Amino acid sequence: MSNSGEEPLLDRHATTDERRRRPRRTKSRRKVLGVVLGVVALLVVAVAAWVGVRGYQAKGELEAAIPLVTQLKTQVTSGDSAGAIDSMNRLTQHAQSAADLTSDPVWRATELLPWVGSNLTVMRELSSTVNDVSRYGVQPLTGLAGSIGLSDFKPVDGRVDLQPLLDAQGVLADSSAAVGDAVARVDALDGDGVIQPLADARLQLLDKLTEASGELTTLSKAAVLLPAMLGADGPRNYLLLFQNNAELRSTGGIPGALALVNTDAGSIKLSQQTSGSSFRQFPEPVIELPLDTKSLYGDNTAEFMQDVNFTPNFALSGQIAREMWNRKFGLQVDGVISLDPVALSYLLKATGPIALPSGDQLTSENAVKLLLQDVYAKYEQPPEQDAFFASAAAAVFDKVASGNVNPAALVSALGQAGEENRVLVWSASDEDQQVLAGTTLAGGLPKSSETEQRFGVYFNDSTTAKMDPYLQVNIEAGQAVCRNDGLPLNSVRVTLTNTAPADAATSLPDYVTGGGEFGIPPGNIRTNIAAYGAEGLYNLGLTRDGAAFPYQPSTELGYGVSKVEIELAPGDSTVLDFQFLGDAPQTKAVSVQHTPFVYALETKALEVDCQNALQ
Structure with missing residues (x-):
């Protein structure tokens, strides 16, 4: 039987008072709920205010900490120990405060x-990272202020004091590892979905840390390598190759002047000189x-001293x-070191002008032109040229x-020369x-990463002359997706111009x-150009002035290579x-790694045209 329209059966037995009390209970419940919601709202506001204020304070602490890192680096390298300690204390306070504010x-x-x-x-992660870097990456370096500085990297009376470098090895290694870990930590942070100012701050910190990591890695390796190469464990002998960029080779130019350097317990002595041309085939x-x-390069690579660097693999050239x-x-010898006249011009900024036995004055401004062009006008015979090169090098x-x-x-000159691949080192020691x-000093083939595709373009003169100061080279590189499968097309554009006078x-x-x-x-200038693709890429070939052009496909060390020979008349x-x-x-x-020329060359961005793709 339906009870529709009637009171529930249970309510029939309820008293009148009970029925009257029910609305009051409902009102009470609503009141309690309102209080709870109010409390929750207050808590939300309080939490938001707490987090907001602390976040703002942490931002200020980080902004105060970052400039101190640059200031501290200058103080450490200049030997200002008192200033370094003061900056370090302030940096640590700001960094610790930022970490505390974002970790409760x-x-x-x-x-x-x-x-x-x-x-x-x-x-929180950014604040914690800065705090860890200040404590484990930067703070240990302050102990080096006053005990090691830039002056420790220069010889005095033919000798470098190795002890400061040996003493600094452990500190530099630990600091380098700490900053390297910080780079990996910030790089692994998921920046998707965060507000733009925070995303920008993450990228800025990553750039700063990456730069610092590179510098510390270089210093750490230098503190290990220099004592070993300078004879800390016993006498060593090194062959110096002075590359002549007037006749290009993959790593710079033909080995023109050669010298033997002896090192022992920090002492450095030039003991013998000769020329590349004195080595017969x-x-x-x-x-x-x-x-x-x-x-790719033929037996000449291992038969002529002037051809040992046909290959860009300097470890092989050194052997x-x-x-x-x-x-x-x-x-x-225990190793082979090479540098070119441009690197010498950088060194001359540190030494000042040098008077040569010939009566010439060698300066940072005239070194490249004097060594790569004027010498051939002044001295017609190769033995005279070799003697001039030897005297300049000595x-x-x-x-x-x-x-x-x-x-x-x-230090600045050596750093610039190293970045431009103008100083290369191979050691017979596996360690x-x-x-x-x-490092750039190793002269290896370009290494790509998850975010960067690196290529190599190397030049070898086949004019068998000294015309390459007149070879103007421009390099551009870019990438575009031109296929349905999404595989990117990489293009490296090389523009060559013979700038020699018409009456050359x-x-x-x-x-x-x-x-x-x-x-x-x-x-005329005749040049072999070899373009090295990254490992795993498919070599599509090349075009010349927009049309497909024959080339020699090959490989070296797993890299696909396109090699081509080009000859240009003056003005072409x-x-x-x-x-x-x-x-x-x-x-x-x-990006592109390339042969060092007589001038500095930066790779420019290229907008790839899919319609001209070789697919």
Whole structure:
């Protein structure tokens, strides 16, 4: 039977008083609920205010801390120990305060909230990272202020005091590791979905930490490598190759002047000099060349001293040069070091002008032109040219070894030359090679990363002359997605121009133009260009002035290579586009490692045209 429209059966037994009390209970419940909601609202406001105020304060602490890092670096390198300690104390206070402000239980609990939580997590991690860097990465360095500085990197009376460098090894290694860990920590932070100012702050901190990590890694490796190379554990011998960029090779230029340097317990002595041309062709390769290298560059690479750096793999060039020196002079050197006239010009900024036995004055402004162009007009015979090069190299070496240099300018000069791949080092010691690995000094092929696609473009003169100061090179690189599968097209554009005067055949010496030998008209420049793609990429070939052009496809050390020979008359220009297909649907920044020229060259961004793609 339906009870529709009637009171519930249970209510029939309720008293009148009970029925009257029910609305009051409902009102009471509503009142309690209102109070609870009010309290929750107050708590939300309080938490928001707490987190907001502390976040604002933490931001201020971080902004106060960052400039102190740069100030501290200057104080440490200049030996201002008192200033470094004061800056370090202030940095530590600001960093610790920022970490404390963003790590209390209220802050951590609020991180669990949607949207706002990710912002708070990033803020806490950034503050904590800065605090860790200040304590474990920067603070230990203050102990080096006054005990090691830029002056410790320069010789005094032909000797470098190795003890400060040895004492600094542990501190530099620990600091380098701490900052390296911080880079990985910030890089791993998920910046998606956070507010823009915080995302920008993360990227700015990452850039700062990456820069600092690179500098510390370099210093740490230098503190390990320099004592070893300077004979801390016993005498060593090094072969110096002075590369002549007037006749290009992959790592710079032909080895023109050569020298033997002896080191022992920090002392440095130039004991022997000769020229690359004094080495006659060996009847067969002095070492067994890798098949890929032999295919690309031929047996000449291991038969002529002036061709040992046909390959951009300097570790291989060093081994070849070492064996050639051994066969000629009966000495197995402990390593091979190369530099070029441009690097010498940088060093001259630290030494000041140097008077040469010839009566010339060598300066940072005239060194490149004097050593790579004027010398051929002044001295017609190769032996005279070799003697001039040898005297210039010896004069610069003696000035640096004497310690009569500006230490800050010396370190800056070596740093700039290293960044431009103008100073290369190979060591017969496996331990030294491990320290060199990954640095610009090692002269290895370009290494790509998850975010950067790196290519190599290397030049070898085949004019057999000294025309390359007139070869103007421009390099551009870019990437675009031109296929449905999303694989990116990488393009490296090389523009070559022969800037020699129209009358080069008569106005330039035969030694510079080649005098028509090998069927090359005087004034023309003939060059081999090898473009190295990153490992795993597919080599699509190249175009010349917009049209497909024949080339030699090959490989070296697992890198796909496109090699081509170009000859240009005075005033001629041509454009080569080397193209490589990516191995994954991912876009990256593109960069190019290249042969050092007589001038500085920066790779420019290229807007890739898919319609001209070789796919």
